[in-house]
Amino acid sequence: MTDAKLCWLDIRDAGDATAAVLEEAMHQRIDGIVAADPAAFADLPPTVRKVLLYEAGPDAVPADLGAADLVVVKGGKDERAALEKAHPDVQFGRYVEIVDADTLEDACLAARLEPWAVLDFRDPTKIPLEIVIAAASGAPGSIITTAADTDEAEIVYGVLELGSDGVLMRGTTVGDATALRKAATARAGKVDLVELTVTATTHIGMGERACVDTTTHFRKDEGILVGSHSKGMVLCVSETHPLPYMPTRPFRVNAGALHSYTVSEEGRTNYLSELHAGSKVLAVDVEGRTRPVSVGRVKIETRPLISIDAVAPSGQSVNLILQDDWHVRVLGPGSAVLNSTELKPGDRILGHLPTADRHVGYPIQEFCLEK
Missing domain, CATH: 3.20.20.70 (Aldolase class I)
Structure with a gap:
């Protein structure tokens, strides 16, 4: 073959x-x-x-x-x-x-x-x-x-x-x-990943976060891209890595607050709140290799949230809001698995910077200010 x-x-x-x-x-x-x-x-x-x-x-x-x-x-x-x-x-x-x-x-x-x-x-x-x-x-x-x-x-x-x-x-x-x-x-596909530098983390109180449960077994260096803004996302790792108080969930990404964007097929974005059984999202590894995976369910529950601000080498700002718990993780350079609540200014995480603004999830070249 x-x-x-x-x-x-x-x-x-x-x-x-x-x-x-x-x-x-x-x-x-x-x-x-x-x-x-x-x-x-x-x-x-x-x-x-x-x-x-x-x-x-x-x-x-x-x-x-x-x-x-x-x-x-x-x-x-x-x-x-x-x-x-x-x-x-x-x-x-x-x-x-x-x-x-x-x-x-x-x-x-x-x-x-x-x-x-x-x-x-x-x-x-x-x-x-x-x-x-x-x-x-x-x-x-x-x-x-x-x-x-x-x-x-x-x-x-x-x-x-x-x-x-x-x-x-x-x-x-x-x-x-x-x-x-x-x-x-x-x-199969590829996206360009960049190293983002954390600038601040803020505990912002209660809100709804989404766990995206897929029908696939993620690899240890895979996750999905999630971000508060359509032009800046962070690579959130799946729950394939051991935790002391619960079994692994290799099909799951604890992805972030329900308003967040994630990337699906053909470069389209969806809000986490829009995903449902049968939706497609893009699994991404630390080399930027991608594959579409199917969503089995989405669990939206009220949890304490933490806001993570980072900056790209270009100066572009990126924000991600996650469940405020140390077992929720993101990926860093070299496949490093980083607990979100332990991130501090200067830490490096992996992200993606889409170039186009969005209209109902589709890329479009127009003026759009997100902050």
């Missing part, structure tokens, strides 16, 4: 929309175009992989492969030996439809031995794909898994935290290529 997340668009059913679908696919830099007719590749640039797919087996393959880079057929190397001999400059891969234990074993063999294995799982469960991914661990080839839509594609990309190397999805209308590319990039 590889680290790539490939997007293959199947245009076999695009019909009259084929030209428009292909134009969008090139704009989105789709990695592979899948067809049954080599003529479909006539005007495609060399940067896109041209894939002929024949689910019926080698007998369906035409004598003239045109500009095809890769031919995927049902059956193994023995069945396509004559094809490979006739077309030494073309790569070949194996198509497997998984419907039972025997075809699952065929899929595992293809994933381990073939340079390209295109897998079509006819049942909605993702357990068979998990088995194939595990079986192919360390193999040099690539697994391309079919997906009915972009919701399924996003799941396929993330199975076992490794995911399929690529997704093959039918493209029948304009918008499909864009949606597939979005699904491929939804699970």
Whole structure:
């Protein structure tokens, strides 16, 4: 398997929309175009992989492969030996439809031995794909898994935290290529973190704070970005680190007062008070690597609060209001876990400085004063 997340668009059913679908696919830099007719590749640039797919087996393959880079057929190397001999400059891969234990074993063999294995799982469960991914661990080839839509594609990309190397999805209308590319990039990203210097802490009395309980297990150097202002946030650590009076809650971030901003997908912000079961927030580690995670619930309760003021190297001010208790923590440089009530002027914490103001959570370039 590889680290790539490939997007293959199947245009076999695009019909009259084929030209428009292909134009969008090139704009989105789709990695592979899948067809049954080599003529479909006539005007495609060399940067896109041209894939002929024949689910019926080698007998369906035409004598003239045109500009095809890769031919995927049902059956193994023995069945396509004559094809490979006739077309030494073309790569070949194996198509497997998984419907039972025997075809699952065929899929595992293809994933381990073939340079390209295109897998079509006819049942909605993702357990068979998990088995194939595990079986192919360390193999040099690539697994391309079919997906009915972009919701399924996003799941396929993330199975076992490794995911399929690529997704093959039918493209029948304009918008499909864009949606597939979005699904491929939804699970990973990066934000710029800066070191903030604490300038003051103030006990401000009672208020409502939100614990964000997610459906994922945070790593020890992960949390979510939270701040009183949309242009300055602090990296609040999850409860993965031991505490003397209570068990760890590796799914939870004690995030701050309910008015606070946090970052969700595509750079949008939400107030903590807006989050609910099924919402998405962005998990961020100390290197700035991100991944979207789902919210399982939000617990809003009345607690004493502490206000933390900090400043960025640029001079920009940042504020965060947290529950006033030493077990509520933030992250500092080098993955340092810092108790919020023990912070003092001069201490360094990690934060993020979004560049745009916000309107209903969306970034927008306009005048906005927050203080």
